Amino acid sequence: MNSSVSGAQAERADRARAIDTVRAGLARRYARERRFRFLGLLAVVTSFVFVGLLFISIIATGYQAIWQTRIRLMVNLDPEVIDPEGKRDPAALSAADYGGLIKSALFEMFPEVTARTDKRALTDLVSSGAAYEVRQRVIEDPKLIGTKEAVWVTANDTVDMLMKGHAERNAEGGAAGLQAKQVAWIDEMIRTGRIEKRFNSTFFTAGDSREPELSGIWSATVGSFYTLLVTLLLAFPIGVAGAIYLEEFAPKGRWTDLIEVNINNLAAVPSIIFGLLGLAVFIGFVGLPRSSPLVGGIVLGLMTLPVIIVASRSALKAVPPSIRDGALGVGASKVQAVFHHVVPLALPGMLTGAIIGMARALGETAPLLMIGMVAFIADTPGGVMDPATGLPVQIYLWADSPERAFMERTSAAIMVLLVFMVLMNSVAIVLRKRFERRW
Amino acid sequence: MQPVALAVVLLVLASVAYYLGRGRSLRVANGSPRVLHSLPTYYGFYTALWCGIPALLLFAAWIFFEPTIVTKLVLAELPREMRELPEARLDLLVNDIRNVLQGTVTARGADPDVSAAAARYRHLQGLSDAALAVLVLSLAVGGGAYALRGIRADLRARNRVEAVIRAFLIASSTIAIFTTVGIVLSVLFEAIRFFQKVSVTEFLFGLHWSPQVAIRADQVGGSGAFGAVPLFTGTLLISGIAMAVAVPIGLMSAIYLSEYASRGFRTVAKPVLEVLAGIPTVVYGFFAALVVAPLIRDTGTAIGLDVSSESALAAGLVMGIMIIPFVSSLADDVINAVPQALRDGSYGIGATQSETIRQVVIPAALPGIVGGVLLAVSRAIGETMIVVMAAGLAANLTMNPLEAVTTVTVQIVTVLVGDQEFDSAKTLSAFALGLVLFVLTLVLNIIALHMVRKYREQYE
Numbered sequence: 001m002n003s004s005v006s007g008a009q010a011e012r013a014d015r016a017r018a019i020d021t022v023r024a025g026l027a028r029r030y031a032r033e034r035r036f037r038f039l040g041l042l043a044v045v046t047s048f049v050f051v052g053l054l055f056i057s058i059i060a061t062g063y064q065a066i067w068q069t070r071i072r073l074m075v076n077l078d079p080e081v082i083d084p085e086g087k088r089d090p091a092a093l094s095a096a097d098y099g100g101l102i103k104s105a106l107f108e109m110f111p112e113v114t115a116r117t118d119k120r121a122l123t124d125l126v127s128s129g130a131a132y133e134v135r136q137r138v139i140e141d142p143k144l145i146g147t148k149e150a151v152w153v154t155a156n157d158t159v160d161m162l163m164k165g166h167a168e169r170n171a172e173g174g175a176a177g178l179q180a181k182q183v184a185w186i187d188e189m190i191r192t193g194r195i196e197k198r199f200n201s202t203f204f205t206a207g208d209s210r211e212p213e214l215s216g217i218w219s220a221t222v223g224s225f226y227t228l229l230v231t232l233l234l235a236f237p238i239g240v241a242g243a244i245y246l247e248e249f250a251p252k253g254r255w256t257d258l259i260e261v262n263i264n265n266l267a268a269v270p271s272i273i274f275g276l277l278g279l280a281v282f283i284g285f286v287g288l289p290r291s292s293p294l295v296g297g298i299v300l301g302l303m304t305l306p307v308i309i310v311a312s313r314s315a316l317k318a319v320p321p322s323i324r325d326g327a328l329g330v331g332a333s334k335v336q337a338v339f340h341h342v343v344p345l346a347l348p349g350m351l352t353g354a355i356i357g358m359a360r361a362l363g364e365t366a367p368l369l370m371i372g373m374v375a376f377i378a379d380t381p382g383g384v385m386d387p388a389t390g391l392p393v394q395i396y397l398w399a400d401s402p403e404r405a406f407m408e409r410t411s412a413a414i415m416v417l418l419v420f421m422v423l424m425n426s427v428a429i430v431l432r433k434r435f436e437r438r439w
Numbered sequence: 440m441q442p443v444a445l446a447v448v449l450l451v452l453a454s455v456a457y458y459l460g461r462g463r464s465l466r467v468a469n470g471s472p473r474v475l476h477s478l479p480t481y482y483g484f485y486t487a488l489w490c491g492i493p494a495l496l497l498f499a500a501w502i503f504f505e506p507t508i509v510t511k512l513v514l515a516e517l518p519r520e521m522r523e524l525p526e527a528r529l530d531l532l533v534n535d536i537r538n539v540l541q542g543t544v545t546a547r548g549a550d551p552d553v554s555a556a557a558a559r560y561r562h563l564q565g566l567s568d569a570a571l572a573v574l575v576l577s578l579a580v581g582g583g584a585y586a587l588r589g590i591r592a593d594l595r596a597r598n599r600v601e602a603v604i605r606a607f608l609i610a611s612s613t614i615a616i617f618t619t620v621g622i623v624l625s626v627l628f629e630a631i632r633f634f635q636k637v638s639v640t641e642f643l644f645g646l647h648w649s650p651q652v653a654i655r656a657d658q659v660g661g662s663g664a665f666g667a668v669p670l671f672t673g674t675l676l677i678s679g680i681a682m683a684v685a686v687p688i689g690l691m692s693a694i695y696l697s698e699y700a701s702r703g704f705r706t707v708a709k710p711v712l713e714v715l716a717g718i719p720t721v722v723y724g725f726f727a728a729l730v731v732a733p734l735i736r737d738t739g740t741a742i743g744l745d746v747s748s749e750s751a752l753a754a755g756l757v758m759g760i761m762i763i764p765f766v767s768s769l770a771d772d773v774i775n776a777v778p779q780a781l782r783d784g785s786y787g788i789g790a791t792q793s794e795t796i797r798q799v800v801i802p803a804a805l806p807g808i809v810g811g812v813l814l815a816v817s818r819a820i821g822e823t824m825i826v827v828m829a830a831g832l833a834a835n836l837t838m839n840p841l842e843a844v845t846t847v848t849v850q851i852v853t854v855l856v857g858d859q860e861f862d863s864a865k866t867l868s869a870f871a872l873g874l875v876l877f878v879l880t881l882v883l884n885i886i887a888l889h890m891v892r893k894y895r896e897q898y899e
Contacts, residue, residue, distance in 0.1 A: 022789075029791055036793035040695025043688045044708055047767075050760045051715055057730045058722070241611035249608060261888075262615040268814060268884040269877065270821020272848050273622055276873045279855065280625030287506070302618050309615070335601040363719025366823035366848070369856050392721045399725045399828060407729070414722050421717060 062411025068200035068213060069155040069163040071126060071189065073105040075134055079146045088142050098131040098138075102153065109194070110185060121182055127154040129214040152198060157212040157405035159186060163197055166404055176404070203412065207378040208394065212405035215398075217413050219380040223293055223373070223388030224362060230297020230384055231304055231361050236354050238301075239308030240343075243350075246309070247316040248338050267306035274303050275370025283371060291372040291387040299367045304357040311353020315346040348435030352428045359424040363417065365392040391417050442502060445572055449498070449579055453491040456583040460486025463590050477597035485596040488603055489586035494579035501571050509563045513556050521552060536560055626877055629870030636864045637665045642871060644668060648834035648845075650854060650865045665868055667875070669834035673844030677755040677826060678819035680840055684759025685819075686812055689766025696767070697774045698796055716764035724828030727757035732829055739841060749831035749843040758825050762815050769814065773807030773891070774800060776898050806897075810890030817883035821876060823848040847872050 079086065082096040103123050107113060113122050130153035137151060138144055158177035161167045163186075166176075173180035189195035206216030242263075250256040278299035282288045288295050319342050327337035368374070373389050374397060381388035389397070391413065398410040464482035468475050475482070510533055521532065532553070539557035590596075634642070645666015692712065696705055732753035739746030746752075777800050785795040801808070831843030832853060854869040 029794070033791045033793045036796070037695070037699055040691045040699055043691030044695055044700075046688055047692055047715060047760075047763055048708075048711055050763075051711055053730070054718070054722075054726050054760075057726065061729065238611045238614055241608045242614065245605075245608035245612040249605065250612070259612055259615055261885075262619050264888050265881060265884050266615055266618060268817060268880065268888075269622070270818075270823070270848070270880055272821065272823045272851055273626070273873055273877050273880075276851070276870060277618070277622045277625050280629060280870070281621050285625075286503075302614075305614065305618070333597065333601060335604055339604075359717065363717075363721070365719065365721040366827075366852070369823075369827075369852055372856075374856055392719055395721050395725065396824065396828065399721075399728065410725060414725060417719065418722070421719070425717065 058411045058414050061407060062409075062413075062415050064164045065203055065408045065412035066200055067164075067197035068202060069160040070152040070196060070198050071155050071159075072150055072152050072194045072196070073102060073126075074108070074148055075101050075105045075151050076108075076148050077101065077134075077138060077145050082138060082145050083142075088145075090139065093139055093142065094135060096135070096138075098134045102126060102130050102134060110188075118181065121179055122185060125156055125159050125182060125185065127156050127213045128211060129154055129209075152196075154202065154213050155195065157403060159195075160213060161404050162186060163195070164408075166408075203409065207380055208376060208389070208397070209378060210376075212401075212403050212409060215406075215409060217391065217394060217416060219377060220389050220391045220394035220413075221416075222380050223377075224390040224392075226293035226381060226384050226388060227296040227300060227368075227373075227390055228358055228362060230294055231301040232354070232358060234298060234301035235304040235308050235357065239305050239354070239357075240312050240350055242305075243309045243312030243316060244338060244343065247313045248342065249334070263306045263309055266302075267310070270366075271303060271364055272366040272370065274299050275367035277302070278367060278371045289385055289387070291375050291377070291389075292385050293373075293381060293388050294384040295371045296368050296373050296388075296390065297384065299371060300361040300364055303364065303367065304361050307357035307360065308350070308354050311356070312346070312350040315349025315353065316342060318349065319345045345437065348431055352432045355424050355428040355431070359421045359428075362420060362424070363392055365390075365396055368393050369396070391420075441568070442498075442571075445498070445575060449491065449494055449575065452494075452576070452579045452583065453487045456490035456579075456586070457483040457487040459583070459587055460484075460590065463587055464596070467590055467592055474592050476593055476595050481596040481600050482590055482594070484600045485594075486583055486586040486590070488600065490579050490583035492603070493582045494575045497578055498571070498575050501567075501575075505564075505567055505571075509560060509567060512563055513560045516559055517556060518552060622877065626870050626874045629867055630874040633864060633867035633871040636867070637871075641665060642667055642868075646836055648850070650850070650868050665864065667847075667872065669836040670845060670847050670850055670872070671875075672836060672838065673751070673830070673834070674820055674846040674848075676751050676838060676840065676844055677758060677830060677846055678816060680752060680755025681758035681762055681819045682812070682816060684756055685762035685766050685815060688759075689763045689815075690770050690808070692763070693767040693770035693774060694796060694801075697771050698792065698800070712764040712767055715760070716768070718761075720761065720822065720824040721828070723757050723761050724824040724826075727753050727825055727829035731757050744841060746841045747831065747843040749829065750841050751830065751844045752840040754826050754830040755840065757829060758819055758822055761822070761825065762819060765818060766811060766815050769811030769891075770804075770808055773804045773811065773894060776807065776895060777803045778898055804894075806890050807894040810887040810894065813883050813887035813890070817880040817887065820883075821848065821880050823852060827852050847876050851876075 078101065081101060082098075083089075083092055085092065103119075106122050106126065107119065110122060113119055133153050134151055137149070155163075158167065158175075159182075162169075162175050162178060162183065167178065169175045169183065173183055175183055178186075186195060202214060203216045205218050206214060207219030209215035246256065246259065250259075278295055282295045282298055283290055288298075323341050323345065324337050327341045328334070332340065368390055373393055375387060375389070376397075377387050377389050379386075395410055395413045395417065398406045398413065461479045461483035463486075464475055464479045465472065468479075472479055513536065514529070514533070517532075535553050536557045537560075539554055540560060642665050645664065646668050647664040647666045648669050649664045692708075696708055700708065732748060732750065735750055735753050735756075736746045736748050781799050781803055782795055785799045786792075790798070826846045826849050830846060830849055832845055832849065833843055834845050834850075835842055837844060851869045851872050854865055
């Protein structure tokens with residue numbers, strides 16, 4: 001009897017010891033718990049920091065591209081120079097020497113400049129595109145000929161950078177790309193209000209150019225538009241039809257499995273491989289024109305296809321079977337049940353998937369490099385067969401350029417691209433919120 | 440007639456055929472559509488399909504073969520000495536003829552033979568366009584008339600239309616297979632041509648990569664070495680750095696968001712991660728070249744390290760940031776798939792939440808997580824823009840993350856962008872690299888998808 005009592009005591013003592021060990025370890029375990037939790041939070045915050053850093057650095061370098069420095073010149077639109085025959089013939093008007101007029105306007109502004117090299121330095125302050133701006137003014141309104149007209153002409157990119165504070169002034173009074181006397185002239189113009197940062201409409205209306213101050217994103221945007229148009233026309237019908245077949249009609253079997261494995265794999269194939277496909281098959285074999293939005297659109301379409309198929313299938317899956325059964329029950333054929341009842345209900349989900357796929361295709365660059373959409377193209381494409389470039393490719397091209405002014409434009413182009421993507425994604429979200437039906 | 444105009448006319452004809460077909464079915468039914476086998480609209484569609492499809496097929500085939508045939512015919516008429524030029528020169532000649540056609544003036548545009556050929560080309564093309572229009576339109580009208588004549592009350596129009604719809608659906612679903620086949624064939628054929636010039640062993644095991652083939656004998660640096668090992672190690676190094684960034688951060692984010700975070704925090708944090716996933720890679724590339732690479736170089740200089748301005752570290756780091764959301768969303772999926780009962784069991788025997796996660800949830804989700812990480816690796820290997828913009832071109836055989844290395848994708852881009860000499864080993868090497876890339880990512884994807892799928896089935 002004694003022994004059993006002592007056994008129970010020993011057991012109790014053991015239990016007490018066990019609870020002691022648990023308690024002793026508890027503080028350590030809670031500390032680990034907090035550490036682990038903190039690490040998790042840290043990981044999320046790190047991602048936030050990266051997002052923040054990315055946006056801040058791009059906006060900080062790009063926001064000033066909204067303005068462009070322009071110089072106010074009193075251009076003497078001398079009829080002797082522009083239109084000596086006085087016939088106002090458009091061909092004669094556009095062939096006249098506007099560069100000379102701009103030069104004389106500059107020399108008039110700074111009459112003290114006489115030396116040849118100084119004159120040269122002075123004319124360098126104005127962009128080479130200024131002559132076109134004056135020409136444009138004259139062609140639009142030939143009555144101006146013979147008057148002295150104030151024209152805001154585009155300044156050179158080095159001047160622009162100085163005005164935006166990106167070019168450090170050095171000890172001699174010069175700055176990056178500018179001589180001391182040029183900086184002095186600029187200061188003089190600032191004092192008299194003849195140089196100013198104005199809204200940079202060129203950036204939104206012009207094509208690519210070797211001169212930063214004359215380059216814009218319009219051509220690239222149009223190129224992207226045509227490319228995406230082809231992508232949409234190709235990928236949406238085929239993707240939706242493929243999804244309908246796989247989800248509604250396909251018998252379970254090896255063939256269907258093979259198709260599914262293929263779709264899943266295509267979704268994970270590197271985009272550059274699709275570019276190789278486009279180069280070898282559509283340009284090399286079929287003989288479609290290089291650098292054209294048509295080839296770009298086909299390649300991006302094949303890339304987007306898996307995205308649209310997967311989204312469309314889940315949209316179809318979300319339609320409850322009772323809809324199909326109801327249709328079949330009142331005597332509809334299988335095709336009628338699907339096309340009259342299931343597809344209309346799944347359409348918002350399919351469209352959402354298509355828009356998200358399009359947004360992704362808009363940002364794709366590597367395949368377009370492969371099919372030659374990286375050429376220097378200043379003209380705006382007029383159709384899907386014309387040589388073109390795309391917005392992301394334009395960003396890539398500018399990012400490679402050494403001029404500081406191009407860096408600013410790269411960031412600005414990125415902002416435009418991101419705005420487009422945000423718009424597309426918002427449309428997708430609104431569409432989903434508005435038309436999604438919960439069953 | 441212009442092809443576009445022809446297509447529009449065809450469309451109009453098909454819609455006319457629709458109304459004719461529907462009208463005829465109603466006439467056949469004598470005012471009581473109930474005797475018809477199908478709804479009247481199906482007779483309309485049936486007629487329209489007969490009108491449109493054969494004509495469209497002919498149209499497509501014609502457009503596809505026309506340039507080749509017309510060119511052959513034009514070349515056959517050229518003077519003998521021009522016809523017997525070698526193939527490359529002949530191609531140039533054809534180009535000249537096309538340029539003259541488009542009104543572009545070239546140096547050889549003035550050549551009377553070329554302008555004669557161009558005139559002939561224009562003549563033949565006009566002839567071909569006219570013949571196409573006549574053939575397509577008569578086929579359309581003929582097809583429509585045939586269908587119209589065949590409309591009876593017992594014609595199973597619906598079944599026929601539905602058969603066409605089904606055929607279209609099946610064809611669409613097989614596009615994925617054709618794409619894969621197209622990729623394999625295009626990459627494989629060019630790669631085989633490359634391996635006829637450079638041996639497979641040299642390509643796979645050679646230690647020196649310098650694809651510039653000497654055009655002149657005295658050219659410096661034109662050794663034309665195609666040993667791809669430096670590219671493979673460079674790819675591995677950058678992907679390794681990327682995974683070292685992305686896996687811990689992505690995994691911990693997924694754990695925190697799915698196990699700890701409050702509902703409110705999650706609704707904010709998830710979209711932010713999705714923003715990271717939606718940013719185009721060219722933007723990451725610019726970010727790497729603009730911000731991260733100078734930052735790393737300056738930090739390195741400050742602590743006395745010699746860092747290349749195109750260091751592998753910068754490219755790898757930014758690539759890692761790009762992959763974070765990819766890892767975290769996949770991990771989130773698999774962690775959520777772990778049954779709640781496992782967690783409850785663990786809490787029931789007194790484990791803390793982190794102990795439950797580390798010793799129960801993660802081991803249970805491990806196959807899925809590994810699959811997700813493999814998918815992320817395959818994406819890192821195939822990533823192009825970040826490395827093109829932030830990594831170097833020099834094929835250094837090194838594992839030092841502070842030096843510049845190059846990758847498979849960078850070399851594909853540099854070889855294929857810009858002026859290409861056709862059939863040179865340099866141009867073809869891009870396809871051999873593409874083949875390696877495709878096979879590698881394919882194997883990784885198949886293993887990963889298999890693992891993820893197996894894992895999902897385990898808990899379903």
